[in-house]
Amino acid sequence: MAFQAKYVFAADGKMVVLRHKQGKYLRIKPDDQDELNQNGGTGKWARWHIEFDGEQDDCKVVKLKHAASDKYLRVYNNGNTIDAGGGGGKWTRFKLHITGDNSAKLESCELEGKYPAVKPNGPGIGGGGPYTEFEFFRQGGGGGGNGGDRAEQKGGGAYQNAYFFNGDGEVVINTFFGKYLNVKPKNDTELGGKGGTGGFARWNVTLDGEQDDFKVVKLQSTKTDKYLRIFGDDGESMDVGGGGGKWTRFKVRPTSDNSVKFESCELEGKFVAVRQNGVGVGGGGKFTEFSVWSNSEDGDAGDAEDQKEPEPVEEVEVVEAEPEEPAEEEPVEEEPVEEEPAEEPAVEEPVEEEPVEEPVEEEPVEEPVEEEAAPEEAEPEEKEPVEFDEADIHEQPLKDPRPSIEPAAEFDEEIAKKEASNLRSAMKGMGTNERKITAVTNGFSHAQRMEIKGAYNTEYERDLIKDLKKELSGKFEKLCVGFWLDAGRYDAEQIDEAVNGLGFSTKLLNEIICTRSTRQLSELQSAWWKGMSVVDRIKDETDKGSGNYCTLLVTLLEGGRAVNGPADSDAAQADAELLNRYLNQESESDAKAKFVELFTTRSWVQIREISGIFQDVSKKYTLNGAIEKAFGDGDTSKALQTIDEFASQPYDFWAKKLRDAMKGMGTDDEQLRRVIISRAEVDLRDVGIIFGQRYGDGKTMSKWIKDDTKGDYEKLCLAVCGLD
DSSP states (O other): OOEEEOOOOOOOOEEEEEEEETSSSSETTTTTTEEEEEEOOSGGOOOOOOOEEEEETTEEEEEEEETTTOOEEEETTTTTEEEEOOSSSSGOOOEEEOSSSSEEEEEESTTTTTEEETTTEEEEEEEEGGGGGGEEEBBBBSOOOOOOOOOOOOOTTTEEOOOOOOOSSEEEEEOSSOOOOEETEEEEEEEEEEOOGGGGGGGEEEEEETTTEEEEEEETTTTTTOEEHHHHHHHHEEEEEEESSGGGGGGEEEEEEEEEEEESSTTTTTTTEEEETEEEEEEGGGGGGEEEEETTTTTOOOGGGGOOGGGGGGGSSSHHHHTOOOOTTHHHHHGGGGGGGOOOOOGGGGTTTTTOTTTTOOOOOOGGHHHHHHHTTTTTGOOOOOOOGGGGGGSSSSSSSSSSOOSSSOHHHHHHHHHHHHHHHHHHHSSSSSSHHHHHHHOOOOHHHHHHHHHHHHHHOOOOHHHHHHHOOOHHHHHHHHHOOOTTTTHHHHHHHSSSSSSSSSSHHHHTTTTOOHHHHHHHHHHHOSSSOOOHHHHHGGGGGEEEHHHHHHHHTOSSSSBSSSOOOOHHHHHHHHHHHHHHHHOOOHHHHHHHHHHHHHHHHHHHHHHHHHHHHSSSSOOOHHHHHHHHSHHHHHHHOOOOOOOOHHHHHHHHHHHHHHHSSSOOOOHHHHHHHHHTTOOOOOOOHHHIIIIIIIOOOHHHEEEEEOOHHHHHHHHTTTTT
């Protein structure tokens, strides 16, 4: 029986599945059953028994025992570790914070403020933000959506013969809803799911060996000669822009007769899907099933018996091959897209391809837009995802930046307790020893400081942040506390400040969102503590959820940027030419949308490469000048210029911020603190060197800080900048 019924936290001992914000289910790994994974369906690896265990702080207390391993979900190690290896002790007890009919957040009973979370980059520990919310489903009907029954599957036009993948052929692909998979005439890298059987819905099938005992195929559009592909860090991007590489290879998973599912060979568990509101990437459920029809007299000279027909094709977690549970895919495929709007671009244009894709279009010569579509978007191949060696991937725009605060070489639980004792003694009794507090703050990395904070809170049954705020004051307090906040909390507080009151601070939003890595933005959202999510708050404040500026910020928050690796000069050249063409030949709105798209999805390395060659391509504008031409001097223009400047010269970017904070009469201490806190464990040592070389007017950064600050605040600034 499928897990579709809402679990409303009334019955003890129920078996449930937990759907997270990415639209899939929390599970354990079959090969390492203590380790959590975010890509589950509703098979045995994603099933949990929920056990009631009293109450705490007016909340029900529950434990989640895994149905397959008999071990429990737990958060431990001072709130830094989460896994499914618990034995049922205190670390496995969670307060149930109910947020909806069948949705809730689980807060550790032992470690206040620590919640299981599934972030864009996988399972982790959150602070109560949107990624800590789960929907709970039990066995039964009614909880997983209303996709309806599959439409009658049949061929159309000349494509009336069932196709069984026994040889290469030309086919049309019938979706769950009875229409055909097609490329969109007005944007022929984009997929549609409501086509007829005309030229835009025809595919060349090329057999390409086998994988996991399944046939492997590539699907090439007969109209554009480009290939269907699933790609991206999280496997949530799909288009018809492939060149025939590894991202275009699909395992053919037969289901019945000439019906199959297409699973990416490179991205396990990622399937081509057509849902009610558009085309996207699915998890193996009913919307990923297609029937395939050929125009040859006898299909492909094979029959259905030649196909491998695995028992578990209906199981969402196809990699887990659970033949005894064949029908449990609906919760994954029927409604997750409602939680992933940014990943379903086709939703906005549900029927635009209908006029040219009616089933009567057997004559491709009568498709009037085909000559216009191909030249307009002939350049998608530069988007083909590139595999980098792990050693070549780096989080920041430049590789190997040098921080001013580095981890202590020797650190363990005993040292954490010792430093916690030093902090307590510095604040106990009459007066406060700021020197001791500065030494501990500057002597350890953020991860180590969090261990120390955990030891302090546990050993003394106090709250370190509250004690620091009570014992310290002024600028010293604000700078010091910033270093002791949980990951992402400082940035979250800056965003809250930016959107509070009348209007919003473009400067602050750009400085935080446009310069943070995908990991840092994920931590920011997990640390968010206000009512609506960060994304919803940004939508509410900027353009009321629409417009280029809103799209830019939301895309970045949702992790749209590619990882940094070696520069691809050919791809950069293609992007520069594309932007220049849009700037000079396309409508103003299309040009703006293309700039926002590239600046939010390309890696910082690629943006630096594009910026370096753009003037040679344009013959008229620098990239910065092109932004001004397209956007003027509004919010979006400033955001794009921030991205360009930060990606191109990150150390100069922050050095100028520091100079602006300290030049002239008075000091902008808020900006000074933001730069120091955010860059100390990233690249502040490099920033300081560039400051002295280019922006200090002959003085070092140390001299500037000494001239603009004083007392304990000055000492802490110098210490955390590595200048003491």
